[in-house]
Amino acid sequence: xxxxxxxxxxxxxxxxxxxxxxxxxxxxxxxxxxxxxxxxxxxxxxxxxxxxxxxxxxxxxxxxxxxxxxxxxxxxxxxxxxxxxxxxxxxxxxxxxxxxxxxxxxxxxxxxxxxxxxxxxxxxxxxxxxxxxxxxxxxxxxxxxxxxxxxxxxxxxxxxxxxxxxxxxxxxxxxxxxxxxxxxxxxxxxxxxxxxxxxxxxxxxxxxxxxxxxxxxxxxxxxxxxxxxxxxxxxxxxxxxxxxxxxxxxxxxxxxxxxxxxxxxxxxxxxxxxxxxxxxxxxxxxxxxxxxxxxxxxxxxxxxxxxxxxxxxxxxxxxxxxxxxxxxxxxxxxxxx
Amino acid sequence: xxxxxxxxxxxxxxxxxxxxxxxxxxxxxxxxxxxxxxxxxxxxxxxxxxxxxxxxxxxxxxxxxxxxxxxxxxxxxxxxxx
Numbered sequence: 001x002x003x004x005x006x007x008x009x010x011x012x013x014x015x016x017x018x019x020x021x022x023x024x025x026x027x028x029x030x031x032x033x034x035x036x037x038x039x040x041x042x043x044x045x046x047x048x049x050x051x052x053x054x055x056x057x058x059x060x061x062x063x064x065x066x067x068x069x070x071x072x073x074x075x076x077x078x079x080x081x082x083x084x085x086x087x088x089x090x091x092x093x094x095x096x097x098x099x100x101x102x103x104x105x106x107x108x109x110x111x112x113x114x115x116x117x118x119x120x121x122x123x124x125x126x127x128x129x130x131x132x133x134x135x136x137x138x139x140x141x142x143x144x145x146x147x148x149x150x151x152x153x154x155x156x157x158x159x160x161x162x163x164x165x166x167x168x169x170x171x172x173x174x175x176x177x178x179x180x181x182x183x184x185x186x187x188x189x190x191x192x193x194x195x196x197x198x199x200x201x202x203x204x205x206x207x208x209x210x211x212x213x214x215x216x217x218x219x220x221x222x223x224x225x226x227x228x229x230x231x232x233x234x235x236x237x238x239x240x241x242x243x244x245x246x247x248x249x250x251x252x253x254x255x256x257x258x259x260x261x262x263x264x265x266x267x268x269x270x271x272x273x274x275x276x277x278x279x280x281x282x283x284x285x286x287x288x289x290x291x292x293x294x295x296x297x298x299x300x301x302x303x304x305x306x307x308x309x310x311x312x313x314x315x316x317x318x319x320x321x322x323x324x325x326x327x328x329x330x331x332x333x334x335x336x337x
Numbered sequence: 338x339x340x341x342x343x344x345x346x347x348x349x350x351x352x353x354x355x356x357x358x359x360x361x362x363x364x365x366x367x368x369x370x371x372x373x374x375x376x377x378x379x380x381x382x383x384x385x386x387x388x389x390x391x392x393x394x395x396x397x398x399x400x401x402x403x404x405x406x407x408x409x410x411x412x413x414x415x416x417x418x419x
Contacts, residue, residue, distance in 0.1 A: 020376070050376045053358045085376070088361055113361045204347045206368035206413075209406045218402075221352075223341060224379075270378045276394060277381025280355075283391070283398035292402055303341075310340055317344020324350060331405045332352035333398070334342050336362070337376050 001149040004072035004102075005034040005044045006063070006093055008086045012046035017267040020085075022048035024062040033079070036138045039145055043070050049085035050266070052092075059089075060096055067097055074149035077122075079107035079137035080114055082129035082239075082307035085265070087114025094122030103148035107137040110163060111310045120165035123154060129239070129307055168197075216330040219297035221320060223305030224271065224278040224337045225263030226254065237264030238306035243316045245323075249298045253282040265306035266337050279335055297329050305336060339367035353401045355379050363412045369404045370414045371397065393419070 009019040011032045030041035045063050052059045067075065075097045077090035087106075091114030094104035098121035107125035108114050115124050125140035127133045140161050144154050154160035156171075173180075180196070187194040210216050227235050233244050251258075254275035261271045261278060271278045279300065288296050301320050305313070324332065339362035345352040346368055353369040354362050357376045373379025380394050396418040404415055 050357075053361070053376060056360060084361065085358070088358070113364055116364045203366050203411065204343050204368065206409050206411055207346055207349045207351045209408050210351055213402065213406050216405075218405075221341065221345070266377050268377070270381070270383045273383070274381055274390075277378035277383070280380035280394050280398050283380070283394040286395060287398055287402060292399060305341075313340035314344050317341040318348070320341070321345045321348040321350060324345070325348060329350065332342070332345050332350050333401050333405075334339075334345070334352055334354045335373070335379050336339060336354055336356040336358070337379060 001040060001074070001146075002070075002072045003037070003039045003041045003145060003149060004067060004070055004075050005030065005037070005041045006075065006077040006090060007032055007034065007044060007046050008080075008083075008089065009046060009048045012044065014046065017265075020048045020050035020267060021054075022046075023051055024059055026066050033134065033138060034076075036135070037076060037142045037145070038138075039076070039142055039149075041076075042072065047089060049083070049089060052089040053085050056092065060093065063093055064096055064100065067102055068100070072102060074145045075102050075104040076141050076145050077104065077106035079125070079127050079134065079141065080112060081127050081131055081133070081137070082109045082112060083265075084113050084307070087112035088117050090114050091117030091122065091124070095119050098122050105141050105144045105148060105162070107141050115163060120167060123148070123162045123165070125162050129309075210331045213293045214291060215294045217295055217297050217328055218284070218293050219299070219301065219324050219327075219329045219332050220248070220279065220281065220284060221301040221332055221334040222279045222336070223303050223308075224335055225261040225304035225306075226259055226271075226275055226279045226300070226302050227262055229258055229260045231260070231262050235262050235302070235304055237262045237304055240304045240306075240308055241312055243301055243303040243320060246300045246302065247298060248281065248296065248300050251281065252285050254279055263304045263306060263337060271337075278337060284333065294330075297324070297327060339365045339370070342367040342369075351405050353404045355397065355401055359414045363414060366412070368411050368413060369409055370412070371401050371404060372414060372417045373397070374417055
């Protein structure tokens with residue numbers, strides 16, 4: 001069995017965020033976590049997380065070209081844990097390889113956007129948010145890869161330890177459909193919502209556009225971790241469980257003497273040199289002066305969007321949104337890194 | 338984090354996300370997405386001279402404001418106004 005493995009620049013040992021824009025590379029044999037898979041890893045591919053996100057087509061073309069030439073029996077990607085960019089790269093590459101006939105397995109936190117990117121083509125083993133679960137993640141991927149590599153097929157998600165792939169198969173169950181339906185109904189009457197099939201994320205229709213921009217109140221929201229210099233309220237650099245509000249009253253620009261970012265998910269050198277590169281206050285003020293819109297809401301809403309759980313992100317949106325509606329805000333400009 | 342934008346839109350607030358990872362924003366259900374310059378600097382470009390960078394940022398912000406005034410189909414991505 002011939003195994004290929006994908007890692008980001010960090011786990012492949014090329015460097016941390018300062019190497020995140022690194023292009024794709026191909027290395028013979030197992031590297032880093034690949035050595036812990038217990039599989040015959042013939043080749044390792046790697047790529048910077050920012051590079052994959054920003055030049056996805058070029059990155060995929062290069063990596064899939066290598067895969068076509070190397071002809072592995074199975075592709076293993078990650079584990080990516082809670083890292084959104086890394087998870088997205090793993091899920092996208094695994095999906096595209098599987099589409100081309102190379103079965104693929106990856107591993108990440110169930111909230112990771114890479115799970116959606118895999119689109120059910122690749123098997124995704126659920127992991128802890130952080131590397132603390134490395135050993136279990138590697139073992140979980142290896143078990144599935146061993147099967148896939150010899151043309152086998154893992155059992156159900158529960159049996160084989162991967163996330164559901166939105167594939168519905170007929171199975172035999174012990175209880176009649178009528179009994180199960182009544183159970184769900186009773187649960188609902190009791191105020192509980194049970195379901196046998198998890199619903200997808202509810203899509204939202206785009207709200208109608210702002211009808212009259214000259215009277216619009218625009219709010220500035222960011223997940224870039226931008227805070228007053230010194231981080232007085234101790235916003236954490238990752239896994240934020242809260243958002244913060246800072247006054248913009250009388251603030252014309254976010255200069256590096258007054259502001260910085262504590263975001264733990266990208267190289268912050270450029271942002272700290274000129275914070276308007278992540279929160280464009282100077283340009284929004286100019287537009288306000290020029291009458292391109294009514295006025296800027298006098299607060300900046302900020303959090304650090306690294307490994308943030310979906311549940312927390314939903315809550316942030318609801319809480320910030322309620323406050324903005326109360327303040328009569330009409331529209332929002334949000335920056336993300 | 339574009340989840341946050343989706344939830345703001347759920348409340349009826351038109352929201353434009355400026356991000357260098359538009360495909361992720363689209364996947365989680367943001368509707369008004371403007372591609373930023375780079376992950377480390379969505380609204381700037383350290384390779385440019387200061388005045389040129391400032392002008393680029395102005396174009397990005399004005400494009401974002403334009404997007405808020407535009408009726409868009411779900412999960413629309415607009416490119417960086419270089």
